[in-house]
Amino acid sequence: MRSCSDVINGRHWLAREYVWFLIPYMIYDSYAMYLCEWYRTRDQNQDHSTTFRNFLSQNRLMITHHAVILFVLVPVAQRLRGDLGDFFIGCIFTAELSTPFVSLGRILIQLKQQHSLLYKVNTN
Structure with missing residues (x-):
């Protein structure tokens, strides 16, 4: 984002x-999210279609997030926008920078490490 002096016509290789x-x-x-659901529910003797339906219903927001990125953002970023708007693509990608920290927080919660220094540093 910082390398684009013109928000409309500025270009950056990373945006492409x-x-x-x-x-x-x-x-x-x-x-991976589906596999987690499958491993979590495999002791319940559910068939794959039931597991998949439960996965879709319980993870609706995250699946929508992934689908919008794959089926809307990617085509827009690669073809429909032409050579315009690398700055805005950078803004959208910047929103994903928090993902590793959110994931680390979830892992530490599962390991019951909410009171550890790493958890406190990660959440602040």
Whole structure:
């Protein structure tokens, strides 16, 4: 974002290339979330369709987030916008910078480490 002096016509290579990392990551993350659901419910002797329906209903917001990125943001970022708006693409991608910290917080909660220094530093 800082390298674009013109918010409409400014160009940056990362605005174009990051999308090629984003596509496989979103697919992987969706699959990983489903696997977590499957492992969590495998003792309940549910068939795959029931597990999948439960996964869709319990993770509606996150699945919508991934679908919008894959089916709206990627086409807009790569084709529909032409050579305009790298600054705005950078703004959108910046919103994803918090993901590793949110994930670390969740992991520390599952490990019951909410009172650790790492958790406190991560959440502040």
